[in-house]
Amino acid sequence: MSFxxxxxxxxxxxxxxxxxxxxxxxxxxxxxxxxxxNGAGKSTLLKAIAGVVVPVxxxxxxxxxxxxxxxPEDIARRGFSMVPEGRHVFGTLTIExxxxxxxxxxxxxxxxxxxxxxxxEVFPMLRxxxxxxxxVLSGGQQQMLVIARAxxxxxQLIAIDEPSLxxxxxxxxxxxxxxxxxxxxxxLTLLIVEQSSTRALLTGGRMLLMxxxxxxxxxxxxxLLRGDALKxxxxx
Amino acid sequence: xxxxxxxVFDALSLGSIYALGALGIALIFxxxxxxxxAHGDYISFCVFAMLVPSTDAMSEMFLGSLPTVVLVPVILxxxxxxxxxxxxxxxxxxxxxxxxxxxxxxxxxxxxxxHFLLMLFSSRPKSINLWPDLSLPVxxxxxxxxxxxxxAIGITIIILVALSAFLKQTRFGLEMRAAxxxxxxxxxxxxxxxxxxxxxxxxxxMLAASIGLLLAAQxxxxxxxxxxxxxxxxxxxxVIGGLGSLAGAVVAGYLIGAASVLMQVILPLEARPFRDAxxxxxxxxxxxxxxxxxxxxxxxxxxx
Numbered sequence: 049m050s051f052x053x054x055x056x057x058x059x060x061x062x063x064x065x066x067x068x069x070x071x072x073x074x075x076x077x078x079x080x081x082x083x084x085x086n087g088a089g090k091s092t093l094l095k096a097i098a099g100v101v102v103p104v105x106x107x108x109x110x111x112x113x114x115x116x117x118x119x120p121e122d123i124a125r126r127g128f129s130m131v132p133e134g135r136h137v138f139g140t141l142t143i144e145x146x147x148x149x150x151x152x153x154x155x156x157x158x159x160x161x162x163x164x165x166x167x168x169e170v171f172p173m174l175r176x177x178x179x180x181x182x183x184v185l186s187g188g189q190q191q192m193l194v195i196a197r198a199x200x201x202x203x204q205l206i207a208i209d210e211p212s213l214x215x216x217x218x219x220x221x222x223x224x225x226x227x228x229x230x231x232x233x234x235x236l237t238l239l240i241v242e243q244s245s246t247r248a249l250l251t252g253g254r255m256l257l258m259x260x261x262x263x264x265x266x267x268x269x270x271x272l273l274r275g276d277a278l279k280x281x282x283x284x
Numbered sequence: 285x286x287x288x289x290x291x292v293f294d295a296l297s298l299g300s301i302y303a304l305g306a307l308g309i310a311l312i313f314x315x316x317x318x319x320x321x322a323h324g325d326y327i328s329f330c331v332f333a334m335l336v337p338s339t340d341a342m343s344e345m346f347l348g349s350l351p352t353v354v355l356v357p358v359i360l361x362x363x364x365x366x367x368x369x370x371x372x373x374x375x376x377x378x379x380x381x382x383x384x385x386x387x388x389x390x391x392x393x394x395x396x397x398x399h400f401l402l403m404l405f406s407s408r409p410k411s412i413n414l415w416p417d418l419s420l421p422v423x424x425x426x427x428x429x430x431x432x433x434x435x436a437i438g439i440t441i442i443i444l445v446a447l448s449a450f451l452k453q454t455r456f457g458l459e460m461r462a463a464x465x466x467x468x469x470x471x472x473x474x475x476x477x478x479x480x481x482x483x484x485x486x487x488x489x490m491l492a493a494s495i496g497l498l499l500a501a502q503x504x505x506x507x508x509x510x511x512x513x514x515x516x517x518x519x520x521x522x523v524i525g526g527l528g529s530l531a532g533a534v535v536a537g538y539l540i541g542a543a544s545v546l547m548q549v550i551l552p553l554e555a556r557p558f559r560d561a562x563x564x565x566x567x568x569x570x571x572x573x574x575x576x577x578x579x580x581x582x583x584x585x586x587x588x
Binding site for chain 1: 455458461462465466468469470471472473474475476477
Protein backbone atom coordinates (compact mmCIF):
# COMPACT_ATOMS: atom_id res chain seq x y z
CA MET A 49 0.00 0.00 0.00
CA SER A 50 1.45 3.34 -0.92
CA PHE A 51 1.62 5.97 1.79
CA UNK A 52 1.46 8.92 -0.57
CA UNK A 53 -0.05 8.65 -3.97
CA UNK A 54 -0.16 11.49 -6.47
CA UNK A 55 -2.38 10.61 -9.37
CA UNK A 56 -2.57 12.58 -12.60
CA UNK A 57 -2.30 15.95 -10.84
CA UNK A 58 -2.40 19.17 -12.85
CA UNK A 59 -1.91 22.64 -11.35
CA UNK A 60 -2.45 25.91 -13.17
CA UNK A 61 -1.57 29.46 -12.18
CA UNK A 62 -3.95 31.41 -14.37
CA UNK A 63 -3.13 30.30 -17.89
CA UNK A 64 0.25 28.87 -16.98
CA UNK A 65 0.30 25.14 -16.37
CA UNK A 66 2.89 24.63 -13.67
CA UNK A 67 2.32 20.91 -13.19
CA UNK A 68 1.01 18.56 -15.85
CA UNK A 69 -0.46 15.11 -15.17
CA UNK A 70 2.02 14.29 -12.42
CA UNK A 71 1.75 10.79 -10.98
CA UNK A 72 3.95 8.94 -8.50
CA UNK A 73 3.71 6.88 -5.36
CA UNK A 74 5.70 6.62 -2.15
CA UNK A 75 5.74 3.82 0.42
CA UNK A 76 6.16 4.62 4.11
CA UNK A 77 9.75 5.08 5.23
CA UNK A 78 11.24 5.62 1.81
CA UNK A 79 13.34 8.50 0.50
CA UNK A 80 12.38 10.21 -2.71
CA UNK A 81 14.39 12.98 -4.33
CA UNK A 82 12.80 15.34 -6.82
CA UNK A 83 15.19 17.13 -9.10
CA UNK A 84 15.14 19.15 -12.29
CA UNK A 85 15.90 22.62 -13.61
CA ASN A 86 14.32 25.86 -12.41
CA GLY A 87 10.66 26.14 -13.30
CA ALA A 88 10.25 22.38 -13.65
CA GLY A 89 7.32 22.37 -11.22
CA LYS A 90 9.12 20.85 -8.23
CA SER A 91 7.93 23.43 -5.71
CA THR A 92 4.44 23.42 -7.21
CA LEU A 93 4.31 19.67 -6.70
CA LEU A 94 5.09 20.09 -2.98
CA LYS A 95 2.62 22.96 -2.66
CA ALA A 96 -0.10 20.84 -4.23
CA ILE A 97 0.49 18.08 -1.68
CA ALA A 98 0.52 20.64 1.16
CA GLY A 99 -2.81 22.08 0.01
CA VAL A 100 -1.38 25.53 -0.64
CA VAL A 101 -2.37 25.28 -4.29
CA VAL A 102 -5.39 23.29 -5.41
CA PRO A 103 -5.02 20.96 -8.41
CA VAL A 104 -7.45 21.51 -11.27
CA UNK A 105 -7.27 17.83 -12.04
CA UNK A 106 -6.15 14.62 -10.39
CA UNK A 107 -6.12 13.25 -6.86
CA UNK A 108 -3.65 13.11 -3.99
CA UNK A 109 -3.97 10.55 -1.20
CA UNK A 110 -2.10 10.43 2.08
CA UNK A 111 -2.32 7.17 4.02
CA UNK A 112 -5.39 6.21 2.03
CA UNK A 113 -7.30 9.48 2.55
CA UNK A 114 -7.90 11.90 -0.29
CA UNK A 115 -6.20 15.18 0.64
CA UNK A 116 -6.39 17.10 -2.62
CA UNK A 117 -8.86 19.92 -2.03
CA UNK A 118 -8.32 19.89 1.76
CA UNK A 119 -6.97 23.01 3.51
CA PRO A 120 -3.28 23.12 4.54
CA GLU A 121 -3.96 22.88 8.29
CA ASP A 122 -5.95 19.66 7.86
CA ILE A 123 -3.25 18.10 5.70
CA ALA A 124 -0.64 19.11 8.29
CA ARG A 125 -2.77 17.44 10.96
CA ARG A 126 -2.70 14.22 8.97
CA GLY A 127 1.06 13.99 9.48
CA PHE A 128 2.41 15.94 6.53
CA SER A 129 5.04 18.50 7.38
CA MET A 130 6.29 20.90 4.75
CA VAL A 131 9.38 23.08 4.58
CA PRO A 132 8.73 25.44 1.66
CA GLU A 133 11.56 27.12 -0.17
CA GLY A 134 12.77 30.43 1.19
CA ARG A 135 13.14 30.07 4.97
CA HIS A 136 9.79 31.07 6.33
CA VAL A 137 10.73 31.67 9.95
CA PHE A 138 8.40 33.80 12.05
CA GLY A 139 10.87 36.61 12.59
CA THR A 140 9.06 38.33 15.47
CA LEU A 141 8.55 35.06 17.36
CA THR A 142 11.39 33.70 19.43
CA ILE A 143 13.21 30.59 18.29
CA GLU A 144 11.52 28.51 20.94
CA UNK A 145 8.11 29.93 20.00
CA UNK A 146 8.79 28.94 16.39
CA UNK A 147 9.55 25.40 17.51
CA UNK A 148 6.56 25.23 19.84
CA UNK A 149 4.29 26.43 17.07
CA UNK A 150 5.49 23.47 15.02
CA UNK A 151 4.44 21.15 17.83
CA UNK A 152 1.11 22.92 18.31
CA UNK A 153 -1.12 20.16 16.98
CA UNK A 154 0.38 17.47 19.18
CA UNK A 155 -1.35 16.51 22.39
CA UNK A 156 1.50 14.37 23.78
CA UNK A 157 3.19 17.03 25.90
CA UNK A 158 5.97 14.78 27.18
CA UNK A 159 6.97 13.65 23.72
CA UNK A 160 7.01 17.29 22.61
CA UNK A 161 9.33 18.20 25.47
CA UNK A 162 11.59 15.27 24.59
CA UNK A 163 11.63 16.28 20.92
CA UNK A 164 12.44 19.85 21.85
CA UNK A 165 15.36 18.67 23.96
CA UNK A 166 16.50 16.39 21.15
CA UNK A 167 16.22 19.23 18.70
CA UNK A 168 18.40 21.47 20.87
CA GLU A 169 20.91 18.65 21.17
CA VAL A 170 21.27 18.39 17.40
CA PHE A 171 21.31 22.14 16.89
CA PRO A 172 22.92 23.62 20.05
CA MET A 173 22.95 27.00 18.39
CA LEU A 174 19.14 27.07 18.58
CA ARG A 175 19.24 26.40 22.31
CA UNK A 176 21.75 29.16 22.96
CA UNK A 177 19.52 31.72 21.30
CA UNK A 178 16.14 30.25 22.04
CA UNK A 179 14.68 33.45 23.52
CA UNK A 180 15.93 35.65 20.68
CA UNK A 181 13.58 36.64 17.86
CA UNK A 182 14.14 34.34 14.90
CA UNK A 183 14.80 37.34 12.66
CA VAL A 184 18.28 37.76 14.16
CA LEU A 185 19.43 34.35 12.88
CA SER A 186 21.63 34.11 9.81
CA GLY A 187 20.24 32.55 6.64
CA GLY A 188 21.72 29.15 7.33
CA GLN A 189 20.53 29.20 10.94
CA GLN A 190 17.02 30.08 9.77
CA GLN A 191 17.11 27.10 7.43
CA MET A 192 18.03 24.91 10.38
CA LEU A 193 15.18 26.38 12.40
CA VAL A 194 12.52 25.74 9.74
CA ILE A 195 13.63 22.13 9.34
CA ALA A 196 13.70 21.64 13.12
CA ARG A 197 10.25 23.26 13.36
CA ALA A 198 8.83 20.95 10.71
CA UNK A 199 10.20 17.97 12.62
CA UNK A 200 8.66 19.24 15.86
CA UNK A 201 5.27 18.60 14.27
CA UNK A 202 6.11 14.89 14.59
CA UNK A 203 5.29 14.16 10.95
CA GLN A 204 5.06 10.83 9.19
CA LEU A 205 5.98 12.47 5.90
CA ILE A 206 8.22 15.49 5.62
CA ALA A 207 8.68 17.39 2.37
CA ILE A 208 11.61 19.77 2.15
CA ASP A 209 12.21 22.20 -0.67
CA GLU A 210 15.96 22.67 -1.15
CA PRO A 211 17.26 21.80 2.34
CA SER A 212 20.88 22.37 1.29
CA LEU A 213 20.37 25.82 -0.14
CA UNK A 214 22.64 28.28 1.66
CA UNK A 215 23.83 25.81 4.28
CA UNK A 216 27.49 25.03 4.94
CA UNK A 217 28.43 21.48 3.90
CA UNK A 218 28.98 20.46 7.51
CA UNK A 219 25.51 21.62 8.46
CA UNK A 220 23.98 19.86 5.44
CA UNK A 221 25.54 16.65 6.74
CA UNK A 222 23.99 17.29 10.15
CA UNK A 223 20.56 17.94 8.67
CA UNK A 224 20.70 14.76 6.62
CA UNK A 225 21.96 12.76 9.59
CA UNK A 226 18.89 13.79 11.56
CA UNK A 227 16.50 13.09 8.69
CA UNK A 228 17.95 9.67 7.94
CA UNK A 229 18.02 8.73 11.60
CA UNK A 230 14.32 9.64 11.95
CA UNK A 231 13.63 7.65 8.80
CA UNK A 232 15.36 4.59 10.20
CA UNK A 233 14.07 4.92 13.78
CA UNK A 234 10.50 6.10 13.22
CA UNK A 235 9.83 5.26 9.62
CA LEU A 236 9.72 8.93 8.62
CA THR A 237 9.07 9.26 4.90
CA LEU A 238 11.29 11.80 3.13
CA LEU A 239 10.31 13.79 0.06
CA ILE A 240 13.18 16.08 -0.82
CA VAL A 241 13.55 18.60 -3.61
CA GLU A 242 17.21 19.16 -4.39
CA GLN A 243 18.75 20.78 -7.40
CA SER A 244 22.18 19.47 -6.54
CA SER A 245 22.34 15.74 -7.15
CA THR A 246 25.35 14.93 -4.98
CA ARG A 247 23.16 14.42 -1.92
CA ALA A 248 20.97 11.90 -3.70
CA LEU A 249 24.09 10.04 -4.80
CA LEU A 250 25.32 9.86 -1.20
CA THR A 251 22.02 9.02 0.40
CA GLY A 252 20.47 6.78 -2.20
CA GLY A 253 16.76 6.31 -2.67
CA ARG A 254 14.43 6.88 -5.54
CA MET A 255 14.45 9.94 -7.74
CA LEU A 256 11.98 11.85 -9.88
CA LEU A 257 13.24 13.98 -12.69
CA MET A 258 11.03 16.90 -13.65
CA UNK A 259 11.06 19.24 -16.57
CA UNK A 260 8.56 21.90 -17.75
CA UNK A 261 5.90 20.78 -15.31
CA UNK A 262 6.16 17.09 -16.06
CA UNK A 263 7.74 14.10 -14.39
CA UNK A 264 9.99 12.87 -17.18
CA UNK A 265 11.81 10.07 -15.44
CA UNK A 266 11.60 7.98 -12.31
CA UNK A 267 14.03 5.44 -10.94
CA UNK A 268 16.83 4.67 -8.55
CA UNK A 269 18.71 7.88 -7.81
CA UNK A 270 22.15 6.39 -8.41
CA UNK A 271 21.15 4.77 -11.71
CA LEU A 272 19.57 7.97 -12.96
CA LEU A 273 22.53 10.10 -12.00
CA ARG A 274 25.05 7.77 -13.62
CA GLY A 275 23.26 7.73 -16.94
CA ASP A 276 22.62 10.58 -19.34
CA ALA A 277 19.04 11.04 -18.21
CA LEU A 278 19.85 14.02 -16.04
CA LYS A 279 21.77 15.78 -18.74
CA UNK A 280 18.90 15.17 -21.09
CA UNK A 281 16.39 16.58 -18.65
CA UNK A 282 18.33 19.79 -18.38
CA UNK A 283 19.47 20.24 -21.94
CA UNK A 284 17.60 17.81 -24.13
CA UNK B 285 1.47 73.14 36.19
CA UNK B 286 -2.17 72.18 36.63
CA UNK B 287 -2.84 73.37 33.07
CA UNK B 288 -0.15 71.07 31.77
CA UNK B 289 -1.53 68.19 33.81
CA UNK B 290 -4.95 68.89 32.36
CA UNK B 291 -3.54 68.75 28.84
CA VAL B 292 -1.70 65.51 29.55
CA PHE B 293 -4.85 63.83 30.85
CA ASP B 294 -6.95 65.16 27.97
CA ALA B 295 -4.40 63.81 25.52
CA LEU B 296 -4.21 60.45 27.25
CA SER B 297 -7.95 59.94 27.41
CA LEU B 298 -8.56 60.98 23.80
CA GLY B 299 -5.55 58.94 22.73
CA SER B 300 -6.93 55.92 24.60
CA ILE B 301 -10.04 55.89 22.43
CA TYR B 302 -7.99 56.19 19.26
CA ALA B 303 -5.52 53.55 20.44
CA LEU B 304 -8.29 51.05 21.17
CA GLY B 305 -9.82 51.73 17.77
CA ALA B 306 -6.52 51.43 15.95
CA LEU B 307 -5.79 48.18 17.76
CA GLY B 308 -9.12 46.70 16.66
CA ILE B 309 -8.36 47.56 13.05
CA ALA B 310 -4.74 46.43 13.19
CA LEU B 311 -5.68 43.03 14.67
CA ILE B 312 -7.90 42.21 11.70
CA PHE B 313 -5.46 43.66 9.21
CA UNK B 314 -2.74 41.50 10.76
CA UNK B 315 -4.46 38.18 10.23
CA UNK B 316 -6.27 38.80 6.96
CA UNK B 317 -4.97 41.97 5.33
CA UNK B 318 -8.41 43.51 5.56
CA UNK B 319 -9.01 47.13 6.56
CA UNK B 320 -12.43 46.73 8.10
CA UNK B 321 -14.27 49.99 7.58
CA ALA B 322 -17.32 48.56 9.29
CA HIS B 323 -15.38 48.71 12.57
CA GLY B 324 -16.71 52.19 13.36
CA ASP B 325 -20.26 50.99 12.91
CA TYR B 326 -19.68 48.19 15.42
CA ILE B 327 -18.99 50.99 17.91
CA SER B 328 -22.27 52.77 17.16
CA PHE B 329 -24.11 49.45 17.15
CA CYS B 330 -22.90 48.69 20.67
CA VAL B 331 -23.95 52.13 21.90
CA PHE B 332 -27.43 51.88 20.43
CA ALA B 333 -27.83 48.37 21.79
CA MET B 334 -28.17 50.07 25.17
CA LEU B 335 -31.28 51.98 24.09
CA VAL B 336 -34.89 51.04 23.41
CA PRO B 337 -35.48 51.43 19.65
CA SER B 338 -37.52 54.61 19.05
CA THR B 339 -37.31 57.74 16.95
CA ASP B 340 -37.81 60.14 19.89
CA ALA B 341 -35.05 62.49 20.98
CA MET B 342 -35.34 61.36 24.55
CA SER B 343 -34.06 57.87 24.87
CA GLU B 344 -35.11 55.12 27.13
CA MET B 345 -32.50 52.70 28.40
CA PHE B 346 -32.89 49.12 27.30
CA LEU B 347 -29.76 47.08 27.99
CA GLY B 348 -28.35 50.29 29.47
CA SER B 349 -30.56 49.87 32.52
CA LEU B 350 -28.77 46.68 33.52
CA PRO B 351 -26.39 46.91 36.47
CA THR B 352 -22.83 47.71 35.37
CA VAL B 353 -21.41 44.29 36.19
CA VAL B 354 -23.90 42.75 33.76
CA LEU B 355 -24.02 45.59 31.25
CA VAL B 356 -20.29 45.61 30.48
CA PRO B 357 -19.95 41.91 29.63
CA VAL B 358 -23.23 41.98 27.67
CA ILE B 359 -22.09 44.91 25.51
CA LEU B 360 -18.67 43.29 25.03
CA UNK B 361 -20.44 40.14 23.86
CA UNK B 362 -22.62 42.13 21.48
CA UNK B 363 -19.52 43.75 20.00
CA UNK B 364 -17.81 40.37 19.64
CA UNK B 365 -21.00 38.90 18.20
CA UNK B 366 -21.58 41.47 15.49
CA UNK B 367 -17.90 41.33 14.55
CA UNK B 368 -17.78 37.52 14.43
CA UNK B 369 -21.03 37.44 12.44
CA UNK B 370 -19.63 39.79 9.85
CA UNK B 371 -16.67 37.46 9.41
CA UNK B 372 -18.87 34.39 9.02
CA UNK B 373 -21.50 36.00 6.79
CA UNK B 374 -19.35 38.31 4.68
CA UNK B 375 -15.57 38.22 4.97
CA UNK B 376 -15.07 34.44 5.07
CA UNK B 377 -16.52 34.18 1.58
CA UNK B 378 -14.11 36.81 0.29
CA UNK B 379 -10.97 35.54 1.97
CA UNK B 380 -9.16 34.77 -1.26
CA UNK B 381 -10.48 37.87 -2.98
CA UNK B 382 -8.50 40.94 -3.87
CA UNK B 383 -7.92 43.20 -0.81
CA UNK B 384 -9.80 46.01 -2.56
CA UNK B 385 -12.84 43.74 -2.89
CA UNK B 386 -12.75 42.98 0.83
CA UNK B 387 -12.41 46.67 1.65
CA UNK B 388 -15.44 47.58 -0.48
CA UNK B 389 -17.37 44.77 1.19
CA UNK B 390 -16.49 46.23 4.59
CA UNK B 391 -17.82 49.63 3.44
CA UNK B 392 -21.03 47.97 2.31
CA UNK B 393 -21.38 46.14 5.60
CA UNK B 394 -20.84 49.42 7.44
CA UNK B 395 -23.63 51.05 5.43
CA UNK B 396 -25.97 48.20 6.18
CA UNK B 397 -25.30 48.44 9.92
CA UNK B 398 -25.66 52.22 9.84
CA HIS B 399 -28.97 52.10 7.97
CA PHE B 400 -30.25 49.38 10.23
CA LEU B 401 -29.67 51.76 13.16
CA LEU B 402 -31.19 54.65 11.20
CA MET B 403 -34.30 52.62 10.63
CA LEU B 404 -34.73 51.85 14.31
CA PHE B 405 -33.55 55.11 15.86
CA SER B 406 -33.67 57.88 13.15
CA SER B 407 -30.65 60.07 12.51
CA ARG B 408 -31.19 62.42 15.45
CA PRO B 409 -28.54 62.11 18.18
CA LYS B 410 -30.01 61.01 21.49
CA SER B 411 -29.00 61.69 25.00
CA ILE B 412 -27.81 58.67 26.86
CA ASN B 413 -27.42 58.60 30.59
CA LEU B 414 -24.72 56.09 31.35
CA TRP B 415 -22.87 56.16 34.67
CA PRO B 416 -23.66 59.85 35.47
CA ASP B 417 -21.75 59.63 38.77
CA LEU B 418 -18.52 59.15 36.91
CA SER B 419 -18.56 62.59 35.32
CA LEU B 420 -18.05 64.22 38.74
CA PRO B 421 -14.64 65.88 38.91
CA VAL B 422 -11.87 64.65 41.17
CA UNK B 423 -8.83 66.66 42.15
CA UNK B 424 -5.36 65.32 41.35
CA UNK B 425 -2.28 67.47 42.01
CA UNK B 426 -4.46 70.55 41.82
CA UNK B 427 -6.05 69.69 38.49
CA UNK B 428 -9.75 68.99 38.40
CA UNK B 429 -10.42 66.00 36.19
CA UNK B 430 -13.62 64.11 35.46
CA UNK B 431 -13.35 60.73 37.15
CA UNK B 432 -14.42 59.17 33.86
CA UNK B 433 -11.31 60.41 32.14
CA UNK B 434 -9.13 58.61 34.66
CA UNK B 435 -11.24 55.48 34.34
CA ALA B 436 -10.96 55.59 30.55
CA ILE B 437 -7.19 55.81 30.77
CA GLY B 438 -7.04 53.08 33.42
CA ILE B 439 -9.31 50.72 31.51
CA THR B 440 -7.33 51.20 28.32
CA ILE B 441 -4.12 50.34 30.14
CA ILE B 442 -5.75 47.22 31.59
CA ILE B 443 -7.00 46.19 28.13
CA LEU B 444 -3.57 46.73 26.57
CA VAL B 445 -1.81 44.73 29.29
CA ALA B 446 -4.38 41.92 29.11
CA LEU B 447 -4.20 41.76 25.33
CA SER B 448 -0.45 41.71 25.28
CA ALA B 449 -0.43 38.94 27.90
CA PHE B 450 -2.92 37.01 25.77
CA LEU B 451 -0.73 37.39 22.67
CA LYS B 452 2.51 36.55 24.48
CA GLN B 453 1.47 33.80 26.89
CA THR B 454 -1.30 31.77 25.31
CA ARG B 455 -1.38 29.22 22.54
CA PHE B 456 -4.01 31.27 20.63
CA GLY B 457 -1.87 34.36 20.99
CA LEU B 458 1.14 32.53 19.59
CA GLU B 459 -0.92 31.28 16.66
CA MET B 460 -2.30 34.73 16.04
CA ARG B 461 1.14 36.35 15.99
CA ALA B 462 2.42 33.66 13.66
CA ALA B 463 -0.60 34.01 11.39
CA UNK B 464 -0.14 37.78 11.26
CA UNK B 465 3.41 37.29 10.08
CA UNK B 466 2.94 34.53 7.54
CA UNK B 467 -0.52 33.07 7.31
CA UNK B 468 0.22 30.31 4.81
CA UNK B 469 3.23 29.04 6.71
CA UNK B 470 1.24 29.05 9.94
CA UNK B 471 -1.47 26.95 8.29
CA UNK B 472 1.14 24.48 7.02
CA UNK B 473 2.09 24.01 10.68
CA UNK B 474 -1.47 23.12 11.53
CA UNK B 475 -2.73 26.52 12.71
CA UNK B 476 -6.47 26.56 11.99
CA UNK B 477 -7.15 29.58 9.82
CA UNK B 478 -10.82 29.94 10.66
CA UNK B 479 -10.25 29.73 14.39
CA UNK B 480 -7.47 32.33 14.44
CA UNK B 481 -9.51 34.73 12.32
CA UNK B 482 -12.64 34.25 14.44
CA UNK B 483 -10.70 34.99 17.63
CA UNK B 484 -9.23 38.10 16.03
CA UNK B 485 -12.70 39.28 15.04
CA UNK B 486 -14.07 38.56 18.50
CA UNK B 487 -11.31 40.57 20.19
CA UNK B 488 -11.65 43.37 17.66
CA UNK B 489 -15.40 43.50 18.29
CA MET B 490 -14.85 43.66 22.06
CA LEU B 491 -12.44 46.55 21.54
CA ALA B 492 -15.15 48.34 19.54
CA ALA B 493 -17.62 47.67 22.35
CA SER B 494 -15.28 49.15 24.96
CA ILE B 495 -14.93 52.28 22.85
CA GLY B 496 -18.71 52.44 22.59
CA LEU B 497 -19.09 52.27 26.36
CA LEU B 498 -16.39 54.87 27.02
CA LEU B 499 -17.72 57.27 24.39
CA ALA B 500 -21.31 56.94 25.50
CA ALA B 501 -20.33 57.67 29.09
CA GLN B 502 -18.03 60.56 28.16
CA UNK B 503 -20.24 62.37 25.67
CA UNK B 504 -23.65 61.45 27.06
CA UNK B 505 -24.96 61.13 23.52
CA UNK B 506 -25.72 58.29 21.17
CA UNK B 507 -25.05 59.34 17.59
CA UNK B 508 -25.05 57.02 14.60
CA UNK B 509 -21.99 58.86 13.26
CA UNK B 510 -20.00 58.56 16.49
CA UNK B 511 -18.18 55.37 15.55
CA UNK B 512 -17.31 56.53 12.07
CA UNK B 513 -15.29 59.53 13.19
CA UNK B 514 -13.33 57.37 15.63
CA UNK B 515 -12.83 54.79 12.89
CA UNK B 516 -11.35 57.39 10.54
CA UNK B 517 -8.76 58.57 13.07
CA UNK B 518 -8.07 55.00 14.20
CA UNK B 519 -7.47 53.93 10.61
CA UNK B 520 -5.04 56.80 10.14
CA UNK B 521 -3.31 55.72 13.35
CA UNK B 522 -2.84 52.18 12.03
CA VAL B 523 -1.30 53.59 8.85
CA ILE B 524 1.04 55.90 10.74
CA GLY B 525 1.95 53.12 13.13
CA GLY B 526 2.77 50.85 10.22
CA LEU B 527 -0.06 48.61 8.99
CA GLY B 528 0.17 45.27 10.74
CA SER B 529 2.06 46.50 13.79
CA LEU B 530 -0.11 46.33 16.90
CA ALA B 531 2.29 48.31 19.08
CA GLY B 532 2.62 50.87 16.30
CA ALA B 533 -1.16 51.26 16.12
CA VAL B 534 -1.40 51.92 19.86
CA VAL B 535 1.48 54.41 19.92
CA ALA B 536 0.15 56.25 16.86
CA GLY B 537 -3.33 56.35 18.41
CA TYR B 538 -1.90 58.14 21.44
CA LEU B 539 0.21 60.42 19.22
CA ILE B 540 -2.84 61.58 17.26
CA GLY B 541 -4.75 62.08 20.49
CA ALA B 542 -1.90 64.17 21.85
CA ALA B 543 -1.58 66.14 18.60
CA SER B 544 -5.30 66.97 18.60
CA VAL B 545 -5.26 68.17 22.20
CA LEU B 546 -2.04 70.14 21.72
CA MET B 547 -3.33 71.87 18.60
CA GLN B 548 -6.44 72.84 20.53
CA VAL B 549 -4.22 74.59 23.06
CA ILE B 550 -1.46 76.16 20.99
CA LEU B 551 -3.37 77.23 17.90
CA PRO B 552 -4.54 80.85 17.87
CA LEU B 553 -8.21 81.19 18.70
CA GLU B 554 -9.27 81.98 15.12
CA ALA B 555 -7.55 78.82 13.82
CA ARG B 556 -9.01 76.42 16.35
CA PRO B 557 -12.11 75.52 14.33
CA PHE B 558 -9.67 74.17 11.73
CA ARG B 559 -7.79 72.08 14.26
CA ASP B 560 -8.34 68.83 12.39
CA ALA B 561 -6.82 70.29 9.25
CA UNK B 562 -3.63 70.96 11.22
CA UNK B 563 -3.68 67.47 12.70
CA UNK B 564 -4.05 65.90 9.27
CA UNK B 565 -1.30 68.14 7.90
CA UNK B 566 0.94 66.65 10.59
CA UNK B 567 -0.23 63.19 9.51
CA UNK B 568 0.72 63.92 5.89
CA UNK B 569 4.12 65.23 6.96
CA UNK B 570 4.64 62.09 9.00
CA UNK B 571 3.77 59.83 6.08
CA UNK B 572 6.06 61.74 3.71
CA UNK B 573 8.83 61.29 6.24
CA UNK B 574 8.11 57.58 6.78
CA UNK B 575 5.74 56.22 4.13
CA UNK B 576 5.88 52.71 5.57
CA UNK B 577 4.74 53.96 8.98
CA UNK B 578 6.63 54.43 12.21
CA UNK B 579 6.87 50.75 13.16
CA UNK B 580 6.32 48.88 9.92
CA UNK B 581 6.80 45.16 10.48
CA UNK B 582 9.16 43.45 8.04
CA UNK B 583 6.49 40.96 7.08
CA UNK B 584 4.25 43.70 5.67
CA UNK B 585 7.04 44.97 3.46
CA UNK B 586 7.97 41.58 2.06
CA UNK B 587 4.47 40.77 1.04
CA UNK B 588 3.80 43.78 -1.15
